[in-house]
Amino acid sequence: xxxxxxxxxxxxxxxxxxxxxxxxxxxxxxxxxxxxxxxxxxxxxxxxxxxxxxxxxxxxxxxxxxxxxxxxxxxxxxxxxxxxxxxxxxxxxxxxxxxxxxxxxxxxxxxxxxxxxxxxxxxxxxxxxxxxxxxxxxxxxxxxxxxxxxxxxxxxxxxxxxxxxxxxxxxxxxxxxxxxxxxxxxxxxxxxxxxxxxxxxxxxxxxxxxxxxxxxxxxxxxxxxxxxxxxxxxxxxxxxxxxxxxxxxxxxxxxxxxxxxxxxxxxxxxxxxxxxxxxxxxxxxxxxxxxxx
Amino acid sequence: xxxxxxxxxxxxxxxxxxxxxxxxxxxxxxxxxxxxxxxxxxxxxxxxxxxxxxxxxxxxxxxxxxxxxxxxxxxxxxxxxxxxxxxxxxxxxxxxxxxxxxxxxxxxxxxxxxxxxxxxxxxxxxxxxxxxxxxxxxxxxxxxxxxxxxxxxxxxxxxxxxxxxxxxxxxxxxxxxxxxxxxxxxxxxxxxxxxxxxxxxxxxxxxxxxxxxxxxxxxxxxxxxxxxxxxxxxxxxxxxxxxxxxxxxxxxxxxxxxxxxxxxxxxxxxxxxxxxxxxxxxxxxxxxxxxxxxxxxxxxxxxxxxxxxxxxxxxxxxxxxxxxxxxxxxxxxxxxxxxxxxxxxxxxxxxxxxxxxxxxxxxxxxxxxxxxxxxxxxxxxxxxxxxxxxxxxxxxxxxxxxxxxxxxxxxxxxxxxxxxxxxxxxxxxxxxxxxxxxxxxxxxxxxxxxxxxxxxxxxxxxxxxxxxx
Numbered sequence: 001x002x003x004x005x006x007x008x009x010x011x012x013x014x015x016x017x018x019x020x021x022x023x024x025x026x027x028x029x030x031x032x033x034x035x036x037x038x039x040x041x042x043x044x045x046x047x048x049x050x051x052x053x054x055x056x057x058x059x060x061x062x063x064x065x066x067x068x069x070x071x072x073x074x075x076x077x078x079x080x081x082x083x084x085x086x087x088x089x090x091x092x093x094x095x096x097x098x099x100x101x102x103x104x105x106x107x108x109x110x111x112x113x114x115x116x117x118x119x120x121x122x123x124x125x126x127x128x129x130x131x132x133x134x135x136x137x138x139x140x141x142x143x144x145x146x147x148x149x150x151x152x153x154x155x156x157x158x159x160x161x162x163x164x165x166x167x168x169x170x171x172x173x174x175x176x177x178x179x180x181x182x183x184x185x186x187x188x189x190x191x192x193x194x195x196x197x198x199x200x201x202x203x204x205x206x207x208x209x210x211x212x213x214x215x216x217x218x219x220x221x222x223x224x225x226x227x228x229x230x231x232x233x234x235x236x237x238x239x240x241x242x243x244x245x246x247x248x249x250x251x252x253x254x255x256x257x258x259x260x261x262x263x264x265x266x267x268x269x270x271x272x273x274x275x276x277x278x279x280x281x282x283x284x285x286x287x288x289x290x291x292x293x
Numbered sequence: 294x295x296x297x298x299x300x301x302x303x304x305x306x307x308x309x310x311x312x313x314x315x316x317x318x319x320x321x322x323x324x325x326x327x328x329x330x331x332x333x334x335x336x337x338x339x340x341x342x343x344x345x346x347x348x349x350x351x352x353x354x355x356x357x358x359x360x361x362x363x364x365x366x367x368x369x370x371x372x373x374x375x376x377x378x379x380x381x382x383x384x385x386x387x388x389x390x391x392x393x394x395x396x397x398x399x400x401x402x403x404x405x406x407x408x409x410x411x412x413x414x415x416x417x418x419x420x421x422x423x424x425x426x427x428x429x430x431x432x433x434x435x436x437x438x439x440x441x442x443x444x445x446x447x448x449x450x451x452x453x454x455x456x457x458x459x460x461x462x463x464x465x466x467x468x469x470x471x472x473x474x475x476x477x478x479x480x481x482x483x484x485x486x487x488x489x490x491x492x493x494x495x496x497x498x499x500x501x502x503x504x505x506x507x508x509x510x511x512x513x514x515x516x517x518x519x520x521x522x523x524x525x526x527x528x529x530x531x532x533x534x535x536x537x538x539x540x541x542x543x544x545x546x547x548x549x550x551x552x553x554x555x556x557x558x559x560x561x562x563x564x565x566x567x568x569x570x571x572x573x574x575x576x577x578x579x580x581x582x583x584x585x586x587x588x589x590x591x592x593x594x595x596x597x598x599x600x601x602x603x604x605x606x607x608x609x610x611x612x613x614x615x616x617x618x619x620x621x622x623x624x625x626x627x628x629x630x631x632x633x634x635x636x637x638x639x640x641x642x643x644x645x646x647x648x649x650x651x652x653x654x655x656x657x658x659x660x661x662x663x664x665x666x667x668x669x670x671x672x673x674x675x676x677x678x679x680x681x682x683x684x685x686x687x688x689x690x691x692x693x694x695x696x697x698x699x700x701x702x703x704x705x706x707x708x709x710x711x712x713x714x715x716x717x718x719x720x721x722x723x724x725x726x727x728x729x730x731x732x733x734x735x736x737x738x739x740x741x742x743x744x745x746x747x748x749x750x751x752x753x754x755x756x757x758x759x760x761x762x
């Protein structure tokens with residue numbers, strides 16, 4: 001059991017949890033993830049580690065409530081715990097001094113790109129961050145991003161905050177102004193990462209994406225998370241989660257992310273029609289979620 | 294030595310669930326002997342003075358010894374005899390390929406009626422569990438040498454059980470949230486009920502073995518860190534890992550699973566009880582499983598039980614070359630599985646939404662023997678045909694998981710990534726580190742992994758004694 005020592009609602013659908021996991025906190029590096037199982041009947045859900053505090057022995061997870069499991073997670077309070085937290089999993093980000101690095105985050109992907117921006121900054125890079133969300137309410141970790149960035153741009157799809165438009169609109173302008181961008185890190189919904197990659201390909205700028213495929217064990221055993229990179233099948237859990245975005249087959253990724261939509265809907269219906277007593281009721285269900293990026 | 298007893302060649306059959314009934318439930322298929330049957334079967338044993346069956350057992354269970362106890366009706370003593378060398382008898386009695394091991398060596402096998410050793414072992418283990426809380430040995434004294442076991446599968450559990458009986462402090466590190474390894478995620482409930490795996494794991498724990506689940510050695514801590522942190526020796530039993538795919542077009546379409554994924558969802562995560570259990574699994578209408586081993590049989594029979602209308606095994610060689618146990622192939626046939634033998638997939642066809650809708654196959658014929666000694670299947674030109682299918686499960690084996698080997702200094706692996714270890718002792722290229730089971734041999738059987746765990750435990754004991762000298 002891993003105790004929730006701190007919980008904060010960042011937006012109506014996005015919550016931040018600090019979880020007691022001392023060994024993971026000590027070991028994890030930027031870009032790595034954990035797999036969480038909430039309860040005995042629960043599924044295994046991969047979640048990127050947004051931050052950690054080795055002194056305090058905690059890791060931070062930022063979770064968007066996209067399905068029944070993450071919604072149920074949202075009902076957990078400080079003092080409650082997640083039954084299993086395993087990690088750190090995946091290869092860490094290759095952090096080194098590149099020069100100017102642009103970190104692009106979309107939606108809850110801002111929480112995933114944050115530790116990478118932080119590590120890139122610490123490695124001596126000039127970090128420019130572009131973070132975006134559909135609307136103001138869904139924008140998370142703006143202050144955190146500002147702290148680790150030399151420049152920060154904020155966009156919302158509906159113009160309710162920051163610049164009106166997509167992160168890619170801002171990125172296109174930026175890449176025309178900035179001549180010496182050495183690396184773009186793009187993390188968010190698959191469609192956003194694809195759009196970023198299509199853009200940076202024209203500028204011939206190396207672009208890293210972090211993929212959010214469906215997983216079960218997270219240690220290379222099952223192959224649920226397989227994706228195609230450069231025409232080859234790769235496992236996101238052990239070969240990734242980060243890949244050269246220009247080589248990723250995003251259509252395949254998006255199709256595979258839709259694999260369990262009917263089951264997810266069934267689980268959500270069950271969750272929505274649940275007995276309103278609380279999170280201990282057995283029929284609360286969910287299905288095949290990832291961290292909703 | 295004249296044998297006055299008349300040979301009884303009536304091998305006692307075991308009750309099984311009716312095929313028509315069991316094809317739609319996950320309850321255990323084989324129902325085991327009752328007391329009377331077990332005593333009748335035990336009574337047939339000649340308790341040979343020079344038993345050949347024992348040599349046929351990778352963990353050298355004293356087979357005539359335990360059967361002699363049974364003949365006297367002393368089940369608990371029989372259990373004690375087995376457990377001297379085998380910590381997991383209820384599991385071995387169910388999933389060992391006895392027909393290729395102890396029973397093959399039985400003197401009565403020549404007459405076509407070997408003693409049903411596996412069924413007797415199962416009876417003894419189950420009866421012991423029913424009658425009494427299992428005997429436990431004294432726990433290891435505090436302050437002794439410590440051994441880390443990586444992986445709570447058959448080899449790790451066996452090594453742990455043996456080492457704690459030898460007086461060491463033992464910790465098992467398991468990556469998944471439940472111990473048991475392949476016994477938990479791989480072998481289905483209807484062949485090996487999970488309650489039995491839990492019972493055997495609890496027995497190991499009752500001996501004083503410490504168990505840490507959700508602990509991925511290689512990621513959370515490396516082998517070197519474990520050794521620096523106070524473990525005097527390490528046994529690597531982390532199993533085979535990465536599933537192989539065929540490398541044919543269409544393999545990443547939705548609806549294509551590795552057998553590992555399909556079985557893990559169903560067995561470990563209990564997706565067959567979705568939505569009560571929250572892990573989903575696709576239920577195909579027409580399912581093809583590619584492969585001819587035990588994992589393929591398990592996948593076929595799981596797909597059937599989940600509710601598929603038609604389940605087909607596609608295997609490139611003939612029935613004679615199938616690596617699965619004869620008993621499991623028969624079970625699958627009885628349950629109505631369709632076998633397309635001498636058939637190989639060419640590509641998987643998808644619809645415009647990225648879902649499997651068909652599979653193109655080609656007929657094969659057997660040519661000259663290959664490296665495995667089996668006749669090599671070669672395609673019959675122009676024999677391509679298409680199967681209507683909406684789910685494909687690939688059960689063609691698995692490779693080595695690199696997480697441990699790639700993070701351990703000075704640990705030698707072979708070109709396939711398996712850990713190089715002495716087959717008699719499990720010793721690796723790194724002092725104090727031993728390995729056994731699938732991570733050394735590639736995917737094999739539960740009992741071979743247990744045998745490796747047992748040999749490694751003895752070698753670790755010698756190594757640690759050497760340190761104290």
